Amino acid sequence: MTAMTPGSNLPLPVARVAVGVTAPVRLDVSGLLLTANGKVRSDDDFVFYNQPAGPGVTHSASAPGGGDTITVDTAAVPADIDKIVVTASLDAPGATFAGTEPTATVRGADDGAVIATFTPPRLGTETALVVVEIYRRGGAWKVRAVGQGYANGLAGIATDFGVSVEEPAAPAAPAAPQMAPPTGPAAPLPAPGGVQAPPVPAAPPAAPPAPAAGTGKINLDKGRVSLQKNQTVSLVKGGRPLLTSVKMGLGWEPAFRGKDIDLDASVIAFGVDRKKIDNCFFGKLSILGGTIQHSGDNLTGEGGGDDEVITVHLGGLPPEVTGLVFTVNSFSGQRFTDVAKAYCRLLDAGTNEELVRFDLTNAEPRTGVMMAKLIRQFSGEWEMTAMGEYVDSRTVRGMVKPAGKAL
The missing domain is CATH 2.60.60.30 (sav2460 like domains)
Structure with a gap:
């Protein structure tokens, strides 16, 4: 046993x-x-x-x-x-x-x-x-x-x-009786197909708190999604989960001209228990049998487009991988207040179509940031949530503990 x-x-x-x-x-x-x-x-x-x-x-x-x-x-x-x-x-x-x-x-x-x-x-x-x-x-x-x-x-x-x-129907206004109501405990309404669903527990009497600003969940049916901090997008289009290969592009620019910014993008793979399975960064460009790959290190942040790209083959990830957290660190110790236009964006790796973008604002004088997380749902689909949470860490190693807590 x-x-x-x-x-x-x-x-x-x-x-x-x-x-x-x-x-x-x-x-x-x-x-x-x-x-x-x-x-x-x-x-x-x-x-x-x-x-x-x-x-x-x-x-x-x-x-x-x-x-x-x-x-x-x-x-x-x-x-x-x-x-x-x-x-x-x-x-x-x-x-x-x-x-x-x-x-x-x-x-x-x-x-x-x-x-x-x-x-x-x-x-x-x-x-x-x-x-x-x-x-x-x-x-x-x-x-x-x-x-x-x-x-x-x-x-x-x-x-x-x-x-x-x-769910059981809400009580209606009195009307002329059509038939005698059932005796005993209230019976749930049968669902389509003849399944009599389990009763849904009554909600607590207190009203639920209003959602925080910037929260909510959407999908990809209306095209590219621009996320705010803490907002979530379900990677579903036309009712089908996105299980193809995707690219997470991360980019940044120096806040002051003539000043190079050496940032490092990484991804940490977690299991159900929030324990690290592996991480992919400039020193380890391929993990989990090649299902996650890193484009290599950009030392300055110069040039247009994404500075570093991490490719993830969603459909090929081992089943024990249930969460991915994408991070950016300042290995040289520069603070994110020296960074301008930091962003992450998710692309379809086959077409390079941009699916989701998150532009980071309100930088903090710290050396690490968790940009976004992808969480595998038990229905098989993935959800991406914009994070923008800063920590003090110059390497991906120091991001593992806060990233696990954030899942």
Whole structure:
């Protein structure tokens, strides 16, 4: 038996596995069958207590004191299904996972032998989790520990993966009765395709805080996006996630004529647990099997266009890479108040079309800045967020800790 950590994976020794999820409180456990684009094919691929069977995947309710189980028969999973994610949500309305650590136990479905266990760490305001996933890789099946949380319950996970889920309708004004209302607890409305969605927990009575200035999320459907600090763009165009190769161009100019500025652009790759997997910079121009490549060092910042370019093959990144943070450092110790027109921009590497731009303003007298981050969502798409957060560090090594905290 192996105790897994976030992002770790293991080969499955048997074709049929059962994933049970237990906790000190009642959980609702479900399984979603996802294609290579990170979405279900239809609502039939959502397996939970109201729809306990799907192609190659079944749900079984818990016995007293136990947890619900998702059983996967990998030999019966359709060929166009890339992975099955196993999720858990809290049954009590308004409850969070803070102080409640669920444990997933992966067993052989036929002999009951324990293959692995996983307990997600550092849980807080999450009300639902993607706990583990069973996925194909090179003709074989593996299990990966995930532990990623959602604040809007199982309905949030379901809609993120493409399931049509309708929340219960708000009470309407009295009208002539059409039919007798159901007795007992309020029933959720059936979603399209006949799936009766799990009830959505009631929101807390206090109104949520207004979003901070500059925040919000958009996609690429309307062309190039200009981001402000802390704003996020989903790298989706026409409903399809961008999984081709992209370039992150970083540029700057001296604030004072005749003064060279030697800045270094880098990217740090992180896993689910926010631990560094590798970093790419002028001293290490290719990492992760060539899926991330650096153009080389620019010593002055002179010349038009991007000063340094980092190419990322999004579709080829190892699955354990879930976050990328792009940084710029002043190796010679000059402060960013000596820099003008610092920016980063994301381009389609195939067409050189500019997709996203972030112009850095209000420089601080420090030697390092986190320009932007790319985060892989569990639906498979990537999101880019403009950061513009300054730190005191002349090398990428000193950026790892603050970058991990910023993910």
